Amino acid sequence: MPDISLSQILIVSFGLFFIGVYGFLTRRNMITMLMAVELMLNAVNINFVAFNKYLFPHKGDGLFFTIFIIVIAAAEAAVAISIIINLYRKFKSIDSDVADTLRG
Amino acid sequence: MMQNYSYIGLVLLIPLVVFLITGLFGKRFQSFSGILGTAGMLSAAMLSYFAAYQYFVVVGRVDGVFPAVIAFKQTWLQFTPSLSIDIGIMLDPISVMMLVVVTTVSFMVHLYSIGYMHGEERYATYYSFLSLFSFSMLGLVVATNIFQMYMFWELVGVSSFLLVGFYFSKPSAVAAAKKAFIVTRFADLGFLAGILILSFYSESLDFQTIIQRMTDYHGSIFLAANAASFMGASALTWALCLIFIGGAGKSAMFPLHVWLPDAMEGPTPVSALIHAATMVVAGVFLVARLFPVFSQIPAALDVVMYVGAFSAIFAAIIACTQTDIKRVLAYSTMSQIGYMMFALGVSGFWGSDGLGFTASMFHLFTHAMFKALLFLGAGAVIHHVHSNEMGDMGGLRKKMPITNAVFLIACLAISGVPPLSGFFSKEEILTAAYNHNMGIYFVGLFTACLTAFYMFRLYLSIFWNKPYVEHSHDDDHHGEAPMTMKLPLLILAAATLVIGFIPFSMYVSADGYAFHSELHIKEAAIAVFAGVVGIVLAIFLYGKQNDKPQRISEFMGRLYQSAYRKFYIDELYLFFTKKIIFNFIATPAAWIDKNIVDGMMNLISNVTENTSEGIRSFQSGKVADYVLWSFIGTLLMLLFVIFF
Numbered sequence: 001m002p003d004i005s006l007s008q009i010l011i012v013s014f015g016l017f018f019i020g021v022y023g024f025l026t027r028r029n030m031i032t033m034l035m036a037v038e039l040m041l042n043a044v045n046i047n048f049v050a051f052n053k054y055l056f057p058h059k060g061d062g063l064f065f066t067i068f069i070i071v072i073a074a075a076e077a078a079v080a081i082s083i084i085i086n087l088y089r090k091f092k093s094i095d096s097d098v099a100d101t102l103r104g
Numbered sequence: 105m106m107q108n109y110s111y112i113g114l115v116l117l118i119p120l121v122v123f124l125i126t127g128l129f130g131k132r133f134q135s136f137s138g139i140l141g142t143a144g145m146l147s148a149a150m151l152s153y154f155a156a157y158q159y160f161v162v163v164g165r166v167d168g169v170f171p172a173v174i175a176f177k178q179t180w181l182q183f184t185p186s187l188s189i190d191i192g193i194m195l196d197p198i199s200v201m202m203l204v205v206v207t208t209v210s211f212m213v214h215l216y217s218i219g220y221m222h223g224e225e226r227y228a229t230y231y232s233f234l235s236l237f238s239f240s241m242l243g244l245v246v247a248t249n250i251f252q253m254y255m256f257w258e259l260v261g262v263s264s265f266l267l268v269g270f271y272f273s274k275p276s277a278v279a280a281a282k283k284a285f286i287v288t289r290f291a292d293l294g295f296l297a298g299i300l301i302l303s304f305y306s307e308s309l310d311f312q313t314i315i316q317r318m319t320d321y322h323g324s325i326f327l328a329a330n331a332a333s334f335m336g337a338s339a340l341t342w343a344l345c346l347i348f349i350g351g352a353g354k355s356a357m358f359p360l361h362v363w364l365p366d367a368m369e370g371p372t373p374v375s376a377l378i379h380a381a382t383m384v385v386a387g388v389f390l391v392a393r394l395f396p397v398f399s400q401i402p403a404a405l406d407v408v409m410y411v412g413a414f415s416a417i418f419a420a421i422i423a424c425t426q427t428d429i430k431r432v433l434a435y436s437t438m439s440q441i442g443y444m445m446f447a448l449g450v451s452g453f454w455g456s457d458g459l460g461f462t463a464s465m466f467h468l469f470t471h472a473m474f475k476a477l478l479f480l481g482a483g484a485v486i487h488h489v490h491s492n493e494m495g496d497m498g499g500l501r502k503k504m505p506i507t508n509a510v511f512l513i514a515c516l517a518i519s520g521v522p523p524l525s526g527f528f529s530k531e532e533i534l535t536a537a538y539n540h541n542m543g544i545y546f547v548g549l550f551t552a553c554l555t556a557f558y559m560f561r562l563y564l565s566i567f568w569n570k571p572y573v574e575h576s577h578d579d580d581h582h583g584e585a586p587m588t589m590k591l592p593l594l595i596l597a598a599a600t601l602v603i604g605f606i607p608f609s610m611y612v613s614a615d616g617y618a619f620h621s622e623l624h625i626k627e628a629a630i631a632v633f634a635g636v637v638g639i640v641l642a643i644f645l646y647g648k649q650n651d652k653p654q655r656i657s658e659f660m661g662r663l664y665q666s667a668y669r670k671f672y673i674d675e676l677y678l679f680f681t682k683k684i685i686f687n688f689i690a691t692p693a694a695w696i697d698k699n700i701v702d703g704m705m706n707l708i709s710n711v712t713e714n715t716s717e718g719i720r721s722f723q724s725g726k727v728a729d730y731v732l733w734s735f736i737g738t739l740l741m742l743l744f745v746i747f748f
Binding site: 097 | 724726727
C-alpha cells in the first residue's frame with residue numbers, strides 16, 4: 001500500500017466539501033440539497049478521521065466525533081425530510097425557490 | 105364688626121352650575137334651559153342686591169371708609185412663601201357695584217333672550233354660553249388677585265368669542281369672532297407683561313398688597329420700581345401703561361377698537377350684555393381697581409386720559425355716519441367708554457379731587473343700564489323689521505309704542521338731558537375735566553354734542569322719518585315684541601329714570617371717604633346746552649324725510665367719506681397685516697418651514713427609504729441566496745481572522 005500523505009486526503013475532503021457547497025447553492029430540489037449537505041458532513045468526517053490518524057495516532061477523539069456526526073446526520077435527515085414533506089403539502093412542489101413567502 | 109358674606113360665593117357658583125347643566129344636558133330639554141338660566145341669574149341678582157344692601161347700609165363705614173372685605177380666599181398656586189396666586193372674593197365699593205351691574209344686566213338679557221332667541225336651534229347652547237360669560241365676568245370683578253383677574257379676563261374673552269361667533273354658519277360672524285379674540289389677545293399680551301413687571305417689583309400678586317406697597321412713597325419697593333428706568337420712563341410707569349393696553353383692548357379704546365363694531369355680528373342681546381354693559385367696561389374697571397397706583401404716576405394717568413378722550417371723539421364722529429343701527433350703538437359704546445377712561449385720567453385721589461373717579465364709576469353704572477336698554481330696544485326693532493339698516497326702518501312709533509318710549513328715554517339719558525341718569529354722570533365727568541384740563545373738557549363737550557346728535561339721528565330714523573312701510577312677510581307679525589322682551593325694557597327704562605339720583609359720591613370714591621358732589625349749575629347748563637344743540641340739529645335733519653342729510657354729506661365730501669369708512673383704520677390694519685406682516689415675516693417663515701424644517705424631515709425619510717429599498721433584495725426568501733450570503737460572510741470572517 002503506497003503511503004498516502006495527509007495533504008492528499010485533505011485535498012479529497014476539500015473537493016468533497018466544495019462539491020457539496022456548490023450543489024447546495026445551485027440545486028433547487030430540496031432532496032438534492034439534502035444530499036449536498038450530506039456530502040459536506042462527510043467531508044468533515046474525513047478530516048476528523050485523517051487528523052486523528054496522522055496527528056494523534058494514540059487517541060480516539062476524532063473517531064468519536066465522526067460517529068457523533070454520522071448519528072446526528074441521520075437524525076437531521078429525518079427532520080429535513082419531514083420539513084420537505086410539509087413543504088410539499090403546502091406548495092405542491094419541493095423546489096426551494098417556490099417557498100419564498102418570507103421575502104422582503 | 106365682622107360680617108358673614110360667605111353666601112356671595114353662590115353668586116358665582118349659580119351661573120357656573122347653570123352653565124354646566126345647560127351645556128351638558130341642554131339638548132334634552134331645550135326650552136327649559138332658558139327658564140333655568142333666567143331663574144339662576146335672578147337668584148344671583150337678588151343675592152348681589154342683598155350683598156350691596158348689607159355692604160353699604162347694614163355694615164356701612166368703618167372709620168369713614170367702606171372697608172374691603174375678603175369674603176373668601178384660597179391659595180391656588182404657591183410659588184414662594186411670599187408669592188402665590190389666590191382665588192378669592194373681594195368686596196369693596198366698586199366690586200359690589202359691578203356685581204349689581206353685571207347680575208342685573210345679565211338677568212335682563214337672559215329674560216329678554218327667552219323671547220328673542222325663541223325657536224333657535226342652539227337655544228340651550230346659547231344659554232350655556234351666556235351663563236359661562238356671567239360666571240367669568242363676576243369672577244373678574246370680585247378678583248382678589250391680579251392673576252385671578254387675568255384668568256377670568258381671558259374667560260370673558262373666550263365666552264365673547266363663542267357668542268360673537270354664535271351664528272357660525274355666517275362667514276362674517278366667524279370672521280368677527282376671530283377678530284375680536286385676536287385683537288384682545290394681542291392687548292392681553294400687554295396686560296400679562298404689565299402684571300409680570302408690577303408683581304416683579306411689588307413681590308406680590310394680591311391687589312391689596314400691590315396697592316399698599318406701590319403707594320408707599322418712602323418704601324423701598326416703591327422707590328425701586330420708580331427708579332428703574334427704561335426708555336425714559338420708570339418701570340412702574342411701563343407696568344401701568346402695559347396693563348392699560350390690556351384694558352384698552354377689552355374696552356375698545358383707539359387703536360384697539362376695531363373688533364367692537366364687528367362683534368355686532370353676535371345676537372343682539374349678547375351685544376347688550378357683553379359689548380355694551382359689562383365686558384367692555386372691564387378695562388375701565390381694571391384701571392379703577394389699580395387707581396391708587398395710577399394716581400401716583402401722572403404720566404400713566406395722562407396716557408389713560410388722552411387715549412380715552414381721543415377714543416371718545418373719534419368714535420362719536422364715526423357714529424354720526426354709520427347706517428347699521430347696531431354699529432352706531434357700538435361706536436357710541438366706544439365713545440362712552442372713552443368718557444369713563446378720560447374721567448379716570450383727569451381724576452385726583454384725595455377727597456373731592458377724586459370726582460373723576462366717582463364720575464367714571466357712576467357713568468359706568470348708568471351707561472350699563474341705558475346702553476343695555478338701547479341694545480335691547482334695537483333688538484326688538486331688528487326682531488320686527490328683520491334688518492339692521494336704518495334705511496329699512498322709519499315710522500315704527502305707532503307699531504311699537506313701548507319700544508319707542510323706552511328708546512326715547514335711553515336716548516335722552518345718553519344725551520345728558522336732566523333728570524335722566526346720563527345727565528348726572530356726564531355732568532360729573534365734564535366738571536372733573538373742567539377742573540383738570542380745559543382741552544379735554546372741550547373734547548368732552550363736543551363729544552356730548554355729537555352723542556346727542558347721532559343718538560337722535562338713530563332714534564328718529566327708526567321711529568319717525570318715513571311713514572311706516574308694511575313688509576310683505578309681516579302677516580304673522582305682532583306689533584310689539586312678546587312680554588319676556590318687553591319686561592326687561594321697562595325695568596331698564598325705570599332704572600334709567602331713577603338711578604341718576606343715587607348720591608354716588610357717598611359710596612364710591614377714589615380714597616374711600618365720602619364727599620358731597622353738588623350739582624355745578626354752570627357746567628351742567630353748558631353740558632345740557634351742548635346736548636340740546638345736538639338733538640335740535642338731529643330733529644332738523646332727520647325729523648322728516650328730506651334730502652338735507654344727503655346734501656350735507658356731499659358738502660362734507662372727503663371728511664364724510666373717511667368717517668363713513670371708519671377713518672380707514674380697518675384698512676390700515678389689513679395693510680399692515682396682509683402687506684407687511686404677510687410679505688416680510690409670514691412668507692419667509694413659511695419658506696423656512698417648508699424648505700428647511702420640512703426639508704430635513706423629508707431628507708431623513710428619503711435616505712431611510714432609499715437605503716431600505718437598496719437592501720431589501722437581501723431578503724429574497726430563497727434559501728440558496730441566504731446560504732450564499734452566509735457563506736461569503738464566513739469566508740470574509742475567515743480571511744479577517746487569518747490575515748489580521
